[in-house]
Amino acid sequence: MLKERIESKKALVGVIGLGYVGLPLACAFARKGFRVVGIDRKKGRVNSVNRGESYIQDISSHELSGLVRKGLIRASTDYNDIKECDVVQICVPTPINENKDPDISYIVATSKKLSRVLHPDELIILKSTTFPLTTKEVVLPILKKSGLTMGKDLFLAFSPERVDPGNKKYTMRNTPVVVGGIDETSTELAYLLYERVIGKVKRVSSAETAEFTKLLENIFRNVNIALVNELTMLTDRMGINIWEVIDAAATKPFGFMPFYPGPGVGGHCIPIDPYYLSWKAKEYDFHTNFIEISAETNEGMPYYVANIVISALSNTGVCPKTANVLVIGVTFKRDVKDMRDSPSLKIIEILKNKVAKICYSDPFIEKIDLQNSVYKSLPLTGKTISKFDCTLIITDHSSYDYDFIVQNSKLVIDTRNATKMVKEGRDKIVLLGGGILSNKR
Numbered sequence: 001m002l003k004e005r006i007e008s009k010k011a012l013v014g015v016i017g018l019g020y021v022g023l024p025l026a027c028a029f030a031r032k033g034f035r036v037v038g039i040d041r042k043k044g045r046v047n048s049v050n051r052g053e054s055y056i057q058d059i060s061s062h063e064l065s066g067l068v069r070k071g072l073i074r075a076s077t078d079y080n081d082i083k084e085c086d087v088v089q090i091c092v093p094t095p096i097n098e099n100k101d102p103d104i105s106y107i108v109a110t111s112k113k114l115s116r117v118l119h120p121d122e123l124i125i126l127k128s129t130t131f132p133l134t135t136k137e138v139v140l141p142i143l144k145k146s147g148l149t150m151g152k153d154l155f156l157a158f159s160p161e162r163v164d165p166g167n168k169k170y171t172m173r174n175t176p177v178v179v180g181g182i183d184e185t186s187t188e189l190a191y192l193l194y195e196r197v198i199g200k201v202k203r204v205s206s207a208e209t210a211e212f213t214k215l216l217e218n219i220f221r222n223v224n225i226a227l228v229n230e231l232t233m234l235t236d237r238m239g240i241n242i243w244e245v246i247d248a249a250a251t252k253p254f255g256f257m258p259f260y261p262g263p264g265v266g267g268h269c270i271p272i273d274p275y276y277l278s279w280k281a282k283e284y285d286f287h288t289n290f291i292e293i294s295a296e297t298n299e300g301m302p303y304y305v306a307n308i309v310i311s312a313l314s315n316t317g318v319c320p321k322t323a324n325v326l327v328i329g330v331t332f333k334r335d336v337k338d339m340r341d342s343p344s345l346k347i348i349e350i351l352k353n354k355v356a357k358i359c360y361s362d363p364f365i366e367k368i369d370l371q372n373s374v375y376k377s378l379p380l381t382g383k384t385i386s387k388f389d390c391t392l393i394i395t396d397h398s399s400y401d402y403d404f405i406v407q408n409s410k411l412v413i414d415t416r417n418a419t420k421m422v423k424e425g426r427d428k429i430v431l432l433g434g435g436i437l438s439n440k441r
């Protein structure tokens with residue numbers, strides 16, 4: 001029986017998609033003693049896993065190789081290798097297309113391949129972030145083609161992934177999991193599974209409730225970042241420092257949660273997931289205005305930052321057309337090795353034709369291929385920094401010495417308040433949200 005196999009950790013667990021979500025998930029299960037088979041269509045990733053070499057920052061090769069040696073994790077490109085699995089978790093990408101509509105083609109392709117290798121008494125869990133009703137309206141009909149009966153010998157649930165790459169405090173080990181099944185038995189089985197591995201599990205009444213929960217979490221973040229970004233543009237005009245305002249508001253012990261401004265939002269979740277809901281909402285003649293306004297504001301931030309660079313250069317007597325700009329940090333957030341949808345890339349694209357030369361430095365990214373141009377990370381030496389007319393801080397990695405950066409720069413544009421502790425050379429710093437556009441300054 002599947003239930004007993006889960007409870008005794010004898011269940012063989014499959015994970016499809018060994019990326020930022022799938023590989024840490026596979027390791028979380030293996031750490032707890034489950035045997036895991038990972039499937040990825042990229043042969044390179046599969047080979048790396050089998051050699052015990054991690055390509056995901058939060059998983060060390062030391063740990064992965066230990067799990068592989070113990071026979072707890074193996075990987076393959078062949079779906080036949082998950083034929084014996086009792087549980088399969090789907091962790092494939094859910095991007096948006098050029099028109100910002102959801103692209104669930106990875107979920108569809110995976111479900112089709114999976115439906116050919118299913119057996120009775122198996123639990124499938126979709127982890128990929130997607131619009132409500134995907135599990136019921138898209139995945140379920142495909143899996144039913146296997147001939148198995150849902151709720152009798154096949155079980156299906158949605159459980160959103162909350163992993164926050166780079167977060168040392170909250171990892172998969174201590175972040176509660178939400179589960180919602182197609183029926184009560186599916187919910188119960190998914191609950192039992194995650195209880196064994198993660199501990200804290202919240203059951204909800206349906207798969208679509210679990211799907212909506214994930215979107216609410218990320219839309220909440222997107223909307224609040226947009227709100228603070230909009231207020232940043234106002235405080236810049238009014239000569240008020242938004243960072244000081246937020247720090248002061250955050251002393252209120254209830255009813256307020258600090259969000260900070262920045263050069264835009266990036267990564268595989270915050271800029272993308274809201275569009276999944278706004279697209280689905282239209283089917284119900286519903287327009288999700290908050291999502292639209294937030295997207296407009298956050299997507300406008302790279303342009304706002306680019307304009308600040310141009311006017312700051314002009315204000316210091318440097319013609320932008322002849323200026324050299326050094327971008328500090330290109331990943332989408334601090335201390336992670338992930339450039340997906342990074343606002344830095346957008347800002348480089350915008351500034352490329354407005355200044356003479358644009359370069360970057362980032363300890364996590366050696367090289368960028370952007371619109372037929374290749375950029376190589378420069379070493380962050382005093383000599384390098386001082387060659388540039390402007391240093392533009394976009395990603396505030398914790399390894400940077402901000403005193404050193406300011407000391408060696410002619411002009412610093414700080415979009416993260418990374419230089420807040422710097423005492424010397426403050427007159428060189430133009431701080432996003434620092435009241436920089438006020439005539440009264």
Ligand SMILES: NC(=O)c1ccc[n+]([C@@H]2O[C@H](COP(=O)([O-])OP(=O)(O)OC[C@H]3O[C@@H](n4cnc5c(N)ncnc54)[C@H](O)[C@@H]3O)[C@@H](O)[C@H]2O)c1
Pocket residue numbers: 016017018019020021022039040041042045091092093094106109110127128129130161162163164165268269
């Ligand atoms: N990255 C995050 O921080 C994060 C956090 C929470 C949720 N999510 C969600 O989790 C899902 C996965 O995101 P990710 O960041 O891990 O993506 P990723 O691109 O890092 O990994 C996805 C993997 O799936 C593989 N893949 C694609 N199609 C496949 C197929 N048909 N068969 C087998 N393998 C296939 C890819 O080769 C890739 O290795 C997305 O829906 C995302 O929104 C991501």
